[in-house]
Amino acid sequence: MQKIVENHEVIETVHLNENSYVLRLKSPVEIPEIHPGNFAEIQVPDTMGVFLRRPFSILDVNYKNREISFYIKAIGSGTQKLGELQPGMQVNLIYPLGNRYTIPQGLKRALIVGGGTGIAPFILLGKELKEKGIETTFLIGGRTSKDILLTDKFSEYGTIEVTTEDGSMGEKGFVTSHSLFNRNDFPFEYVYTCGPDAMMKAVGHLVTQKGVVCEASLENMMACGYGICLCCVTPTVEGNKRVCYEGPVFNVSYLKWQN
């Protein structure tokens, strides 16, 4: 897989709520092929206390215009600073990194379960599923209706279900308590998930019990992002694997999750 290390120009930063935004960047070179689940390592310009790059899933890409975008939640110094970048500023990116969500031959119905910034990989995934004629349901969870973002995008690729903890939108509760999972017929042959660890574990558990395959994209503290430091491992049935290199996407039954 061809990789690039390049300064990208900020096109704009679209703020979605108090602490989430979409960062749109322009590449100086042709963008290599991006697959759903791939991520980039972004170098945060000069910021006290930020030494290493930061990993972010690739939200969307426009090959013709050489545009790439990210959906970022400000949780610390690095994500704060990226949200303050002004159009025209430069930021260095390495991508595409990591493996991808797989789409098995003959798949007919897929469920995508996401929470928080975990929804980022699902625009590219939804797009590809739609291209292949696969019927897709997006199940998005959040604390309140304010956390349910980008649904306009997802609606282009499938139907949308929502849960919120306070019931302000969709069904009340966690994604795992959604009625989808309680029906006698579970119409999905494949489940894709990304979000907080606890959510992914619960989803993985529920889904595999039903005998359905589940792929999760893991969060992790990374130093390099391209497989050379061994800081980002997760235990699997075959021993420790690098989340940035053998992952971030894993079949949950391959994982030996700890807390």
Add this chain to the structure above:
Amino acid sequence: MQKIVENHEVIETVHLNENSYVLRLKSPVEIPEIHPGNFAEIQVPDTMGVFLRRPFSILDVNYKNREISFYIKAIGSGTQKLGELQPGMQVNLIYPLGNRYTIPQGLKRALIVGGGTGIAPFILLGKELKEKGIETTFLIGGRTSKDILLTDKFSEYGTIEVTTEDGSMGEKGFVTSHSLFNRNDFPFEYVYTCGPDAMMKAVGHLVTQKGVVCEASLENMMACGYGICLCCVTPTVEGNKRVCYEGPVFNVSYLKWQN
């Protein structure tokens, strides 16, 4: 002397040539009384490799509008970054720090000798000398005519003489070779200097030989700027003194300069 530690807003950055600029800032509080020779410690916003504050002489001050300005030459990461600040951005300052150039009672004719950014303290000094009715000559040295800056300001307070190494403006040579020093009558009773160490040493030597008092404002690597770290000392006839606290202005005959 009252001191302030405050965030100041950038009003504008006026670039004078490729690497020199005037930084104009607005104080959120009343500006305490500033004396010629005083300096400020500026905290450079988030910059890789810049950990400590940076000291700069106070160029000018407007108490009514709460404006303070600095004349800065970009020579490293900190001064580079300060030159890139945009109007509206905040920068933290501590001032006024250090002692001042003294103006003895009954002084009639003063000579000011400056080179490079060493001319910064001389607007405030010129102003005060003029107020006191003292006749002032500014002798400004540089490599070429491009280095001779702010002369329009100085001309408000006295007459101007120039030397350039390439002869492109004023007399050719160093400030110390200016014809002023070679006349039989040396009409000045007091000389103020600031600039590169070598220049100040040469001026100090020349002037004290003539039996005239010379005050120099020393450059120095400072950690704190307010007297608590003892990093910035210079040897004097009374032992090591803090340049930031007992200085930066010293009577040259008090100093024991090394190279």
Add this chain to the structure above:
Amino acid sequence: MAKLSIKVHDLEFQNPVTVASGTFGFGEEMTKFIDLNKLGGIFVKGLTIHNREGNDYPRMAETASGMLNSVGLQNKGIDYFIKHIYPNIKDYNTHIIANVNGSTIEDYIAVTEKLNELDKVPAIELNISCPNVKQGGMLFGISCPSAIAVTDAVRKVYDKTLIVKLSPNVTDIAEMAKAVEGAGADSVSLINTLLGMAINAEKRKPVLSTITGGLSGPAIKPVALRMVWQVYKAVKIPVIGMGGIMNATDAIEFFLAGSSAIQVGTANFIDPAISLKIITGINEYLDRHNFDCVEDLIGALEV
């Protein structure tokens, strides 16, 4: 509001935030910026028996998230301190703690004996870890026998709280702490600076006149935390922690690792009011996490 006072041996501090020796002068210059009475304590600039001019300029080099210094204990000597400085600072409503230095054990004893007479100096910090002097200093602090010898000798002439300041430039910091504990120290403070060096590549010369100097600032915080943790587990006497503390979160980390009190050093050069801001931040943390007193944080790391 939670209780901020803590004890180091017999000595009660109104709060655990003190300022580190050599990074706050004798406090006098700082009265223009902050109310010193709000501090837990002031560890004043290192004192020696005689006047010392310190090392030649340059004495400072900036490094990544830190700085090197080679001040070399410039001070006017203990007698000058007693006569001209002590009178000005003795009535502050905060503990003035003297930092004691020497080239020989006799030096240390002589300085300590004089300090023992000062009513308003309730404790001394024995600096056996200064990397910037040719004789004595760190040499005492990097071998157990010499650390024991100097601590023991000073203990014999000092009646009040004796804090020994340890050097991080050793293989086994816990051993050193145990050695001085055994020799009578009431507390240990750590870390002093790490021995480092800076080079000007363009000039092909060392930046410091002394070639090497002491590294301080956030760069050394991970090493400092580790050492405080190791020492906390090894000794029974209270530990005073420092090294790269820039804000209240850093301070909390040092409490969790086992510090009873902390010293703010290099941070004073960047923000003269930082120590008071740290006190405020500690208060906020205690309230937010429902702690009644800062003491409950000491060594409270869950491992």
Add this chain to the structure above:
Amino acid sequence: MAKLSIKVHDLEFQNPVTVASGTFGFGEEMTKFIDLNKLGGIFVKGLTIHNREGNDYPRMAETASGMLNSVGLQNKGIDYFIKHIYPNIKDYNTHIIANVNGSTIEDYIAVTEKLNELDKVPAIELNISCPNVKQGGMLFGISCPSAIAVTDAVRKVYDKTLIVKLSPNVTDIAEMAKAVEGAGADSVSLINTLLGMAINAEKRKPVLSTITGGLSGPAIKPVALRMVWQVYKAVKIPVIGMGGIMNATDAIEFFLAGSSAIQVGTANFIDPAISLKIITGINEYLDRHNFDCVEDLIGALEV
């Protein structure tokens, strides 16, 4: 263009810029970013006799201008290396140097004996300084007798260039270097990581699963430069320097302090092409300062 090649004992390097063990994998992943043939050498990830899974996650904490790691020598063992990795990398036009680790002297000997048979591994780096393993590792590197014992044992079974990697977590690095020189090392490399610790104040827990870890990056550069300088003056064998090198200026500083070659470590995580940029930068420096060869810079600090 100046001459960039240098020698470490008998071994000639096409240029002095190599990459540090554990910060470049086995090079395979990096072929997507740079042409490995342009490097002076590759110190591959630490090898042990058997497969090791390494420490539990989390293994990494970011710190001011640096990072802590506690990877714990995760690798598939020497036999796997020989069978599955060596064939893929052996024909690179750069030196592949194996980093040898063990819990016992027998382990070190066993790994070394197997490496001695590999034609395309012209040198080994004996790591007696890993802070992240419970047994062996750094314990060998922090006392002279044990460092001598392991160096001596490995020397007996190894015919090619033997580099011993020193731990900075010692009181006297020059002593350690002299000890391994006496025991037959052809070169010393330094520094490995400084033992440090990070704490999550909100959770009141250590960040790393192992509590402590190894500190690397620009934060440690002043300590690394000082140690390289001390060792350079103490031994006759060539010194390979590392610790926080992020650019060509840093590399030049290490040459001036006495390094014959340098290793780029943590910087590889931020810019995968940094090692090649450093080679370019060294060339520019040599041209600008009219040096014919990089060798003229080694230990050329004017003091």
